[in-house]
Amino acid sequence: MQISALGLDVGRKRIGVAGCDRTGLIAAGLMTIDRQSFQQVQSQLQQLVTERNVQVLVVGLPYTMSGSIGAQARHIQKFAQAMATALQLPLEYVDERLTSFQAEQLLHAQKISPSRNKGLIDRKAASLILQQWLDERRLKATYTQTSPKPDAADSEALDSTTF
Known part of the structure; x- marks a missing residue:
């Protein structure tokens, strides 16, 4: 289950970058570009x-509140696909709605001014994006390992059942 991933919060001016520990459990902000x-x-x-x-x-994709992909998300997809190709890495997206807001709230809780720390917001948002991806990945792995596999008798019983 070990993985090394980079999470990106892509903006027009800055890109927040996060990485995870080797266990794939915890994401942390690394830098702002x-x-x-x-x-x-x-x-x-x-x-x-x-x-x-x-x-x-892992790149955050800013879906609209209705769940569709808007112009900003399309720009990010184009950038992310080009970057993944250039870096020769597989690319995955995470719904990043409200991560910047969550990052600002975390700074407020720490008594840090968000307006003076835009780069820190971007790094925190990137770590939230990557953490969400890590948590979802771990949950899928747990579900896959614990879900029962149907055996042949179950399949035959289902095939012969009419609905």
Whole structure:
């Protein structure tokens, strides 16, 4: 179940970056990248990928409140797909609605001014995105291991049953 992943909170000006411990249990903010060019972002992420033996890129996708994909989400998908290709990593998305708001609330609770710490908000949002992915992955693995597999007799009984 061990995994090394990077979580990204992609914004127009900055990208929050989070990583997880080797056990795949806990996500933590690593850095905030000020976006200047695709190559500059790729270079900084490639360094992390190499240092941390990253196996997957997890990107927050800002669905609209109705659950659809808007213009901002499409821009992020385009960027994320290009970055995953450049880094030669598989890409997974997480619904990131409200993660920036949650990150701001966490800062308020710590008596830190969100307006003066935009980069910290981005890192915290990235860690929330990655933590959500890790938790969902662990839950799926647990469910898969504990769910009973139907045997042949069950399948035959289902096939002969009319509804």
